[in-house]
Amino acid sequence: MQRQQEMNTQEQEQRTLRTAANEQTPNVETHVEPEPAALNDGVTGPSCAQDVAAYCQTEANVLALLHEAPDLVEPRRIVEAVRKMHLCMVTHADVLSVDCVNTLSATTVDTTTADATTVDAATPTITASVPTKKMALDDDAADDDSSMEINIYYSRHHNGAGHALRSGGALAANHIQTGGPSSVMTGVLSHPLTWVFVLPFFLDGVRFSWNSWPCTKLEQTRCVMPTGCLYQPLKPIDGMPPAVEYDPIHCKACSAVLNPYCQVDFVSKLWVCPFCVTRNHFPPHYAENITQENLPAELIPQYTTLEYELQNRQAGPPVFVFCIDTCVPEEELEELKDSIQQTLNQLPPDALIGLVTFGTMVHVHELGFPEVPKSHVFRGNKDFTAQQVFDMLGLAAARKQQQQQQTPGQPQQPQQQVSNSARFLLPVFECGFTLESILEDLQRDPWPVAADQRPQRCTGVAMSVCVGLLEATFRGQGARIMMFVGGPPTVGPGAIVSRDRKEDIRSHTDLQKDKAPLTKKALVHYNDLAARCVASSHVVDIFACSLDQSGVMEMAACVQKTGGVIVLADSFGQSVFRESFRRMFSKFSDEAADCDKDQLTMAFAASVEVLTSREFKVAGAIGPCAPLKRQGAAPKNVSEVEIGVGGTNAWSMGGIDPNTTVAIYFDISNQTPLAPGKARYIQLITRYQHASGRYRTRVTTICGPWTVDPNDTATLGRGFDQEASAVLLARIAVHRSEQGEEQLDIMRWIDRSLIRLAARFADYRKDDPSSFRLSPEFAIFPQFMFHLRRSQFLTVFGYSPDESSYYRHCLLRESTTNSLVMIQPSLLSYSFNGPPVPALLDAASVRSDTILLLDSFFYVVVFHGDTIAAWRDQKFHEDPSHENFKNLLEAPQADAQLIMDSRFPVPRYVVCDQHKSQSRFLMAKLNPSVTHNSMDGQGEVIFTDDVSLKVFMEHLMNLSVKS
The missing domain is CATH 2.60.40.1670 (beta-sandwich domain of Sec23/24)
Structure with missing residues (x-):
């Protein structure tokens, strides 16, 4: 009672402080946020975290919102509810900061009832979390793998993990993200765990594997899962003020910045x-x-x-150097030039741009000499040091001036651009016409190529020259080197294969057996370039567009260490490249703060x-x-x-x-x-x-x-966040794989970690697998691990080294939500029986009278069952009397377009029919519950020897309860 009175007094003092602050006029040094009108100062605040969640739900009018939207919650209203919850919970930060996890109960919302406020006090088990008949396929499927698999969408919402809320509710109107029925959103918005554990992601862009930490090193070891967080440094945060125009205050002892907890x-x-x-x-x-x-x-x-x-x-405007491969076919080069010319209109007028082309030779074009095209040529089969690049481009003076400006003891001066460097890097508004003229006249590499030979492509030398150019002119200032590559490098440092087409490009098998002699030298070359880029704060991006491998695996270190991006496509004319390249230069919306607008x-x-x-x-x-x-x-x-x-x-x-x-x-x-x-x-x-x-x-x-x-x-x-934990564990596994650790050892480590976690936190009787139960906070974590073991991140069979590097690169840089989609793709089912519903990622979900929409992040698949495909081929959708069938065909395509419109890189779009060749994109991701060895039940037969999720879970339960 005394503690509650103290908290209430403290809360009242904070409200009085902020109310009085509203009457002050903010000046340059200070800034005061007005108190939200939704908060009632006369109401006595709650005393524990769970009470805070319930209290703030009432303040934000969440339950009334749900009752007013019985079919689907409007995204705008969800965002507003989130904002109100944010402000309300911050008001009670004194309670949440200390008592956040310790006083939370394990109650969960029973979403099957009509009243969203009904709470089931019993802790749900792994079986109880399985969707009811409304979410499953039918009663007949109750005894197959669906009895063990927890649907990713439903479980996330049911357990308060907040999949829809993490996107701010922006896609809540779309069945892809919300999972269909409004009862699911009811469970999300009305569950206290949603607001206590998911809301911090809205406030700061941080998600922890454990929200309540063990207090000793020994206990941390017993928790098995790593203690860590996933941090988005530039995540847009609703309610955050524009950047304040003064420097932060640091602690004199530890250099921490002044913050609200001081x-x-x-x-x-x-x-x-x-x-x-x-x-x-x-x-x-x-x-x-x-x-x-x-x-x-x-x-x-x-x-x-x-x-x-x-x-x-003040650094100055951003710098971009376009490095173009001219060994590609003529039609490919035209597509690439067209994309770059269109992108020039998206760049800020003061952005500095440069142009480098390469084939047999490397050409550094002078944009500051518009009278006639002029370029400096470097041999493609020779390695050049940084100093040689400075001297050959006439930039030694610019480099010397930079070193003098950075000498310790001298006052820091603004970046000065000497006339020599201005020949190669100029603002868009000055050299736009010259650059377009050079691009229009640019031809493919003129050196002849025999039919049995590969082109002489000196990618490694071209990147080295670009790095040297930026080192001499804008060292320490933000710049990007954009490499447009159309094939493997064959000459000079960084080459990965000889020119003879009889020699195959290295595969995973060649790398394991040490039969790729050029790979080690190439890795050393690109690692050296990566270190130079890191020291200069420069970024390398790779756009590899070819049906053949382009050396992405060797160049990946340059991208990964510098924060660049990799886009892998079949050609420069494919939408995967064109749209991804255009979205690279996206700008803040018109609703952004004035300091960010149009940037x-x-x-x-x-x-x-x-x-x-x-x-x-x-x-x-x-x-x-x-x-x-x-x-x-x-x-x-x-x-x-x-x-x-x-x-x-x-x-x-x-x-x-x-x-x-x-x-x-x-x-x-x-x-x-x-x-x-x-x-x-x-x-x-x-x-x-x-x-x-x-x-x-x-x-x-x-x-x-x-x-x-x-x-x-x-x-x-x-306090366990199974989604963040799955991504943190997956990143460790991928990192260990990149360091050369054996795949089998990584798989064993994942299995042992999962068994130890289940043995510690599951509810069971010793040596009794039938008593095994997982609480909602852990219920879908085994499912994540099952799909991670089968994913392209750890399994290299069927993938080239370039593809594996690309997939791993994306996992290591993307957000939690996107990473989970990569690990366990989402699946939606469309039929005449009702609105789209989440389907189990299982072979049993494949039916002839349904359409499936698979989102695996890297590609989006619209899969038509046999009956649907036959009706479409007979053009029933063109008959006005079958408008429902037309709508059914268009719905997944529209939803797929929504996914692709909001994603970078743009995923590959696949439309396929059951039993056709491209249906492999879907079948490879499904849980093989129906195989050629067990052809019982409904669903598509998958020819594989992989174990199903049911067998995987049975082994997990047996090993976890073992004495």
Whole structure:
């Protein structure tokens, strides 16, 4: 009772503080957010986290929203409810920060009832989470694999994981994302776990594998799953203010940035850092203005994520160098030139551009000489050092000037562009006409190629020249090298195959048997270029468009370490390339803040730094990053245990965009139990160059609880995010595979981790598999692991090395939602029986009278059953009396277009019929519950020796309960 009264008093003081702050006029140093009108100051606040969720649902009018939309919730209203919940829960941050997980009950919403407020107190089991007949295929399928498989959409919603809410409800009107029935959305919006665990993703763009952490290193080991988070540095956050135009204040001891969790002494003008408990004085311009009624933006509770626009540094406009392969066929070159010419209109007028073409030779074109086309030529079979490139391009003076500007002890001066560098890199508004003229006259490589020979393609030398060009002119400033490659490099450093077509390009088998002699040399060459790009803050993008391999595997390090992108397509005329290249230059919407409006969403020269409380350290990161080298001793919060790219707490990320996601792993170093109520703190500091040319710093500060009782597995389990954990585990597996570890060893590690997790957190009786039950927080995690083991990320059979590198690259940089779609594709079923419904990713879902829509991220498949295909071939949809059939055919195509319109890279679109050749795109992803060895039941027969999900789960249960 006393604790509740103290919290209520504290809550009332915070409301009074912000109400008084509204009466102040914000000045340059301070910024005050108006108190939302939806909050009622006269109502006594809740005392625990679960009460907060229920209280805020009432404030946001969530249940009334659901009753008003019985069929489908409008996306706009969902977004508004999320925003209200955000503001309401931040108001009660004093309760949530300490008591967030510890007081949450395991109650779940019974979505089968008509009343959304009905709660089933019994903990659902793995069987109870299986969709009812409304969501399943029919009663006959109850005894097959569907009795063991948890549908990905329904389970996510039912367990409060918030798949639709994570997208802000923007696609809630579409059956693909919502999973169809409104009862599913009812379960999402009315479940307290949704708001407590999923809402932080809205606020800060961070998802943790464990929302409540074990307090000792021993307990962390027993939890099996890695302790980490998935962080989107540029995630658009609803309600976040525009970038403030002043520099952040740092702690003098640990360099943490001032944040809402700092304790402030308004009398002495001091603030206490929550990371190192150091007392810091406010600078004079803060001390003169800060009061309890007038807070700067960084101390307002809502702004746990805040951006600063630095005032003493300015980089200048972004730089783009287009590097074009001229060994491609003439029609391919025309398509590529057309795409680049169209893209010039999307670039900011002040963006600097350069042009390099390569084939047998490398040509660096002078855009500053419009009178006549002029280029500098480099031999394609010779390696050039950085200094040789500087000298041959006449840029040695520019490089020397840069080194003088960066000499320690001298004042930092703005970037000066000397006349020599201006010959090659000019603003779009100055050289646009010249560049278009050069592109129009550009011809394919003139050197003759015999029928039994490959073209002389010097991709490695071309990339080296581009890196040297940017090193000499814009070292340390954001720039992108865009490589357009149409085949394998055959000459010079970086070559992966000889010119003789009798020699096959390396395969996975050749790599395993060490029969690819050129691969090792190529990897060394591209790794050296990657290191130079990281040191210069430059990005490499690869657009490989060919039916043959293009050396993406060898060049992948240049892309992965610099934050670039890879687009793999069959030709430059394919929509996969054309649309993906166009979306590379997407801009902020008209509703964005004035400082972002009409600017590119991509950012440059990015880095991320992680600060932590004393009880745990940073183990490493996996994603589009490279370790940031620093002088002096290593930071104190760096763990000796390395996961991924470890040994540091700061990484260079190069190019980032709103979807870029990095996985950060932690190691709990504390050895003794902690006091109840103690919180942990993490601060993520992202520094980057905005497309406007200004430097920005985004600071995200997160506070979370500890689980003090080592025997309290229930609290730990309720804080488990199975989706984030699956992605974190998948990234570790892919990273280990990229490091050359055997596939079988990785599979065994995944299996053992899953068995240990189930043995610790499942409910069962020893040696009794029939008693095995998983709580909703763990129910679909085994399913994720089943599909991960079968995925293209770990299984290389049937894929080329280039394809494997591309798939892994995408998994290591995409968001949690996209990564889950890659691991376990989504499947929708369309029929005359009702609206589209989620279907089990199972062979039993294939029926002759249905249409299936598969989204695997890399391709979108519209699959027609035999009966549907026959009716379509007979043109029944053209008969006005069969308008329903016409609508049925058009619905999945429209939904597929919605998926492709919102995705980068653009997925391949496949339309196929049952028993036709391209149906393999669907069949390869389905759970083989019906095979040539067991042809009982309904559904399509899959010819495979892979075990089904049912067998996989049976083995898991047997091994987990074993004494």
